[in-house]
Amino acid sequence: MAALEEEFTLSTVPLGAGPNGLLGVEQSDKTDQFLVTHGGRTVILYKVSDQKPLGSWSVKQGQIITCPAVCNFQTGEFIVVHDNKVLRIWNTEDVNLDKVFKATLSAEIYRIHSIQGTEPLVLFKEGAVRGLEALLAEPQQKIETVLSDDEVIKWTKVFMVFRHPVLIFITEKHGNHFAYIQTFSSRTLSKYTLFHGQEEKSVIQNFTASVDRKFISLMSLSSDGCVYETSIPIHPRDPDENQRVVRSLLLKTVVAGNARSGVALTVLDQDHVAVLGPPLPASKECLSIWNTKFQTLQTSRELPQGTSGQLWYFGENLFMLHGKFLTVIPYKCEVSSLAGALGKLKHSQDPGTHTVPHFVNWETSRGYGFGSQNSEQSKRILRRRKIEVNVPPPAFEQLLSTIKNDSEKDIEVELCKFLAVKRTPDFHTIVGDIVLELLGRHTTEPSFYPRNSLMQLIQTHVLSYSLCPGLMEAALEKTDVQMLQLCLQQFPDIPESITCACLKLFLSISDDSLQETEINMESVSDCSDPVQEKMDEQTEILQNGFNADEQNCDSCDRKLNQKPQDAAEETTSCPVVPKRAALLNAILHSAYSEMFLLPHLKDIPAQHVTLFLQYLYFLYLKCSENATMTLPGLHPPTLNQIMDWICLLLDANFTVVVMIPEAKRLLLSLYKFVKSQICICSELNKIEVSFRELQKLNQEKNNRELYSIEVLELF
């Protein structure tokens, strides 16, 4: 859990507030020692734990320091720039800055960056970057201009990535922001346009960035008080092209929207950012630590005397100006955990420790709700993912905005465009997100039902039920049997309750409405084949040598025999229309677990159960027609599927079915079939035994005695 410790002031001398107050705080090569550059003329080396200065250096009257002093970690020397172009390099023994090494450069310097593991890097105001050694070897070398006119650097930072420095700087031109990534391993400079998204009106006030292996995560604090995140690839695919990156909302309203100044942001670690600024329009300025993963406020500290909007973070110390004094707040952070995040949330809601009024509840924003509050959230996830996988953002962005506002036709067009693009590894999640987006709009405006787009998305073969929960529910609601059939065929993970709901719908939907729909009929073969006569004969033959009349339940047989015509009729023609049969076949093909399916099957009305049973029985008869026990057609239900479903239906509804008069005949014929099956099995067993005997006889023939003499021809 993040915690701010007791603060202390570093400088005893009050500093002038404003831009001249404090230029910067930088690490020195010794731990616990920091270089503080005061606006104007002074550089002071502080030992933070002792809260005392170790040395102080000033430039001459009339000169002005323009860039914070840094320490060259490779040599231990300090470097400062005054009057934009003059470099001074000294070490702790030097007293007077006028007497130390001086180098005058040909261009104006914006910043000197120095981090462990590499030489200091000099960033010029025109956007060029040089290593310090190269510069000192030839100070008057020509520095090229990288930036265009009116483009000014707003912020910069350097990272070590795989032991090579990577420098990022943000420029602004006419209100547009650009990010430049300078890598030194490949010496490439890539430019990105920071795309503001929908928050066009807001002005970016502060930046911070962190780096992982492949991306620089650039966070920006906007004037609307929200923190946005932009992922910029370190190694671009095409460095010469001007690429656009989209920023996404990371934290909502961490500072008051109207805060003019004193707003700053810095990344503390992977999950935490420190934000400086007033949390409410009226309140005092405040330092707050936010967890970006859980979007919770970790801790905050009020700064009643105001601050300058500058915040530095080194080691375990946060540096900021409080009033007129440089203040250090040590900061500790343990690994953030779910329990920790929740615990803090609970605490802060406690009225006693109430400091910040606004919280983002990560629980609700995590879910798949489609409320207005959360749609933004899910979109944020989408955008982040988008950038990570390097799909050209405009197409996707455009698709999303189209989904939000435009008509179904437009969406279809956009979707076609989108699907034409090459698939990325997480294509399935993107498709899932699109479906969710479509469904989200469907829930908000029920008239919107983009059937064609959804069908198109399902047919990408990448969706599953869990990727787009709600799709089948929506289809059920709309009685869109075609879509349901498609889903049943495509999704591997449909819950049994949904399967059963589909079954109910398929059984109950009227033939007329079925007539209008287009249904994939490939699983249904021609059902109107009159086969009964052959059928009967066959069963007789199958009961080879077995007198059925003697052993069968007489009454049922008699009953069956009484109405041979009816029975024939019943089995000759398919009890359902072909379209319904196709739908039911989709059900038969779907995966299920008996345990979970049985309770739902009990809910099906009795006449539907009978109908389904009749259909299954019909399929069974069709199956038994040929020797391979298969149905004709492209993807027919297998015999096992049919048998399993018959058993399941009877298991679930036996008491009901037994009571229904119209099901009686069906049950009797099923019973008869089971009986005949048992007979066949027993006959087969008999045959098997005789065959085994034959085999044994055959083996005995081949079997050698304990001792035998054989003739063997050897080659």
Added chain:
Amino acid sequence: MDAFGGPIWSMAVSPCGSQLLVGCEDGSVKLFQITPDKIQFERNFDRQKSRILSLSWHPSGTHIAAGSIDYISVFDVKSGSAVHKMLVDRQYMGVSKRKCIIWGVAFLSDGTVISVDSAGKVQFWDSATGTLVKNHLIANADVQSIAVSDQEDSFVVGTAEGTVFHFQLVSVTSNSSEKQWVRTKPFQHHTHDVRAVAHSPTALISGGTDTHLVIRPLMEKVEVKNYDAALRKITFPHRRLISCSKKRHLLLFQFAHHLELWRLGSTVATGKNGDTLPLSKDADHLLHLKTKGPENIICSCISPCGSWIAYSTTSRFFLYRLNYEHDNISLQRVSKMPAFLRSALQILFSEDSTKLFVASNQGSLHIIRLLEGSFKHLHTLQPQSVESMCLLAVSPDGNWLAASGTSAGVHVYNIKHLKLHCTVPAYNFPVTALAIAPNTNNLVIAHSDQQVFEYSIPDKQYTEWSRTIQKQGFHYLWLQRDTPITHISFHPKRPMHILLHDAYMFCIIDKSLPLPNDKTLLYNPLPPTNESDVIRRRTAHAFKISKIYKPLLFMDLLDERTLVAVERPLDDIIAQLPPPIKKKKFGT
């Protein structure tokens, strides 16, 4: 030498190899010093109250763990006193068994002692505190053996149910340094007790009562999925258990505690290929010779003339004279065996049955002249190396004797001059069969990696054919056979033929035919006779393999037209085994 502690139940050599521990029936653990020339008693450890069934050294050699009945003791080697006594729970699934026997212990370098016991438990103990750390109940029956890998990151245990379990030290979570032992893989390749397990760097090896030796490569250690990664199951011992008297058509079968002598039957009928001929005379069981005492028979041999039988147990050597009078045979033991003939690893008679060659377990070779009813010690060939000879071959003309140990090459002695003639250079893999061809005196050597060499004894060099086949290489299928060649013989009239066999095939190598390359069919069945001669010749190659008889225990040429083959059906072996532990299957 006697340890004076009753039967020895366990033994363990110290990590440096200079000390030997034995665990005895009377509960004593005795430490012996191993010197190059002898083993010397050093001292007793604290006496325990019951037999010591298992022993394990700590890799540093400072402590040992000893598994007894119901408890494990940890000894300090320096002082010889028991540091800890760790009591093992007798309870088994709530039922108190009478005894809990610690079948195996393993001492890891971090001080963990792993024990396996008769209650089906694998237990981890902390030897520093003497406390139980972890308990795995893995079987309903005894866990009988344990072997730890050299890296101590995995071990293997074998159970009486025939199951082998693999345990591995794995991280609790990814990228955490905390590790724990997890039972990872069960293997069920045995039907009976797994009495011994071994852990090689890349494979688990288990052997048990069901006579199988199973080598299970660890797939995670295998880089390429080739034949080396396949499971191997080896059933038969890699040595000859049957000897044959060609003259009298007798077969001598060696069992653990007895010998059986059979006379082969005969027929007068003739037939074509594949026919089984009616017997005019059935095979006779002539003799059933039981050993005295509990010792197993190590080796046995019948002379080619059929009038001598010699066999050896671990401590005694027996020689018998057989007399044949019509259908009756009489057996006469040759008494007063010399003291040096105490035990033999291999016995061989010369072709004319006048000489007996005995490879003693001390490494020397004794040559004994056999006379009618008596014998005379001719000479003892002193060992060329420390290892003892376990394979012998004598040339039919009686001039040469070839002897091979496990690794140090084949020595060829001139029997006439009773001296070493030459040594065939050592090869990386042990010799599995040796034979000297008649007339040419070419020594044919088969190695366990399925290489076959032919070495000319008179020329003291490999023959041209051997060089050719080494240059070209054997067929890959030949090299991939599982079982080694256990016997080589020759046809007296066909000098180009070598007959050899392993457990699953016999092969006649015809040196006059071209060698097969990897593209040709190795197992080339007899081509139909109606094929033209051209095709027969084109498809023919030197290796003529027949798999008619398997599992093949022995095959030899009796005369020019008769082969004798002995099959040992696995079903018969299994039928004679004690019943395996009954397991409930499918509610039966």
